[in-house]
Amino acid sequence: MKDKPAKGSVPVPATYMNVQSAISGLRGRDLFSTLRSVSRHGLRHPLHTAKHMLALGNQLGKVLLGETPYQPSPRDNRFKDPAWSQNPLYSRGLQAYLAWQKHTRLWIDESQLAPDDRARAHFLFTLLNDAVSPSNSLLNPLAVKELFNSGGLSLVRGINHLLDDLRHNDGLPRQVNPQAFEVGRNLATTPGSVVFRNELLELIQYKPMSEKQYARPLLVVPPQINKFYIFDLSPANSFVQYMLKNGLQTFMISWRNPDPRHREWGLSSYVEAVEEAMNVCRAITGSREVNLMGACAGGLTMAALQGHLQAKRQLRRVSSATYLVSLLDSQIDSPASLFADEQTLEAAKRRSYQQGVLDGREIARVFAWMRPNDLIWNYWVNNYLLGKAPPAFDILYWNNDNTRLPAALHGDLLDFFKHNPLAHAAGLEVCGTPIDLQKVNVDSFSVAGSNDHITPWDAVYRSVLLLGGDKRFILANSGHVQSIINPPGNPKAHYVDNQRLSSDPRAWLYDGKQVDGSWWPQWLEWIQARSGAQRETLMALGNQNYPPMDPAPGSYVQAR
Incomplete structure (x- = not known):
């Protein structure tokens, strides 16, 4: 493999948390256990700790004298205000914070912790360091300016927002104004009709x-973890309308939001x-074959269906x-996955089976902690420190429209991440039939996101290699959702294409x-x-056997 990257920076997998973390959960006791382990190591190796404390003290002394040895990442929007670089007080505060970040990383890197414990420690201290950022305090220069400009009203509004979120949003700052959107009014408005309904x-x-x-x-086939209208947001972002305007007969599955009665619904x-x-x-169409499209967990369901059809010798129904x-390849290496031991997975299974479902709010909380600066602390500043209402953003509204997972499907997904069953023939059995994806010789087109923190792009690439048939892979320069919602006309959008698939994702990228x-026109x-x-x-x-029922978007999508 060539060791030189392609044009631009090499996309990397999510450093910490991913979809496995959301499915398995992250227990507070595991984080505290890591903190205890780090503390014990510090006490057992006082010379190592003293060495780094002295180095940190030396850097802080230089900072007090006005030196600025550290620069925040150019992509870090927390410190864009000129006060962080021009005001002596703010500049020194920022430099002290950056020095602390650097030396905690060095302390962990040079410690005698086991590699897994070191990875867990980095994960924990990244969360802690993000939380104690000076931008999250009332002394944030943006907050100070807003306080004076509003005559103190920003503080009053911020306290009201905080109290409301403590009561009604599990203590997390709201990411979107819930009054700005309504499904069927300004989201999921493409005309259509429900033509079939069953329990699911x-x-x-x-x-x-x-x-x-x-x-x-x-x-x-949308993911069971979220509602279908990610494909049909506001008209400018509607993938459904793009398909329809280009002559594709389009059908959409809308999953029922399960409750404890449906705990036995599995894959x-x-x-x-x-x-x-x-x-x-x-x-309805009179066609013997159907094209399938699946997103995230919907793609896993779609692959399992094709394996099932192949085992029944009925795969010809899929074009x-x-x-x-x-x-499809669930092998993801990240520090968060180090917390997902046997005990954690079994505890997660028991908890969801007792409740009947995995509550969507639990999944949403873990997803938010995947990118805390973007999805938590950004709104902490906006909602509480600046006293502003969160923006009206259709994707974030959809992201906060949570759904539940039935306990049996939750257990199946936990086993999927534990055993990686699709990586080998007959590793997964669905509807009584063993699945062998190499025998699924259907043409496939796969899309990943270079900045995807949920399903890292290299794992998506490896998933493509599990499939038989003619395969295409596209790497968009986006995150998890923006990789799907990628309408033409975005001047910042681009993607990497290479029709020759290598066994190594980095070689393919190079x-x-x-x-x-x-990438939509390429796929079209x-x-x-x-x-x-x-x-x-x-x-x-x-048609006569399947007459139109409720108008789109149907009734299942409205269930809370």
Whole structure:
């Protein structure tokens, strides 16, 4: 493998937390155990601690004399205000904070902790150091300016926001104004109708938006962890409308938000439900084959369905498969995964089975701690220190519209991350059939995000290699959600493309070509070539056996 990166910086996997952390949870006792371990090491090796304390004291002395040996990351927006560099008091405070960060990292790196304990310590101290940032205090220059400009009202509003979040938002600052959006009013507004419903899902068929349409339908399988309308946000960001305007017959699954009655719904239950929805698509359109698109956990469900169909010799019903930020290879190395030992996983299973579901708010909290500066402390400053309302942002509204996971599916996902079953033939059994992805010879198109903290791009790349058939892989320059919502016209958007897949993701990246713009047009050309012949658009939805029911977005998406 070549050791020189491609143009620009090399994307790296998420350093700390990822989707495995959200599924398994992160217990406070594990963090405290790490803190005790670090404290004991410090007491047992006083010379090592004293050496770094003296080095830190020496740097702080230079800072007090006005030296500025450290610079914050150019991508760190916490210290953009000129006061942090021009005001002597703020400059010294920032330099002291950066010196502390550097020397805690050095103390851990040069300690005699075991490698796993060292990784856990870095994880813990990164969270602690982010929390004690001087930008999070009332002395933040932005907060001081707002306090004077508002005549003290910013402080009053901030306290009110804090009290409201303590009562109604589990103590976390709100990321979005919940009054700014409503599903069916300014989100998920694409016209369509529910044409099929069972216990687990509603199937939505959308009204065509083109003069001609392709004969073969596209069925979208969203993640069970979130609601489907990530594909149908405001019209400018609607992937659904992009598909419809380009002649694709589009069907969407809307999952039911489970409650404790549905604790027995596991992966096999969801695979059976998707197979039923796929057959409804075939019956309505008259097409023998269906194109599939799955995102995140929806991609895992879609892959399991194809393995099930292959085992039944019925895979010919699937024409192609599009995977968006989907993990099939669950081997992810990160410090957070070091907390997910056997005891933690079993405790997580027991807890969800006792409750019947894994509450979506628990998952949302872990997702927020994946990027605390962006998803927690940024809003701490905005909502409490500046006293401002959180912004109206459709993606964040969707992200906060939590869903639950049934206990059986939660257990299946925990086992998926524990055993990595799809990495070998017959490692996973679904609906009574063993799954072998290498025998799934369906053409596939996969997308990952270079800044994805939830499903790291190199793990998504390795997932592609598990599949049979003709494979394409695209690496967008975005995070988890923005990699999906990538409409044309964004001047900052680009992606890496390389049709020759290597066994090593870094080698693939090195040889890849950077392409400016959205990947949507590239995918559109690919999917249209697999969507059959064009014909005159049929405006009627459903058919005699599956008549239209509720208008889109349906009733399941409204359930809290």
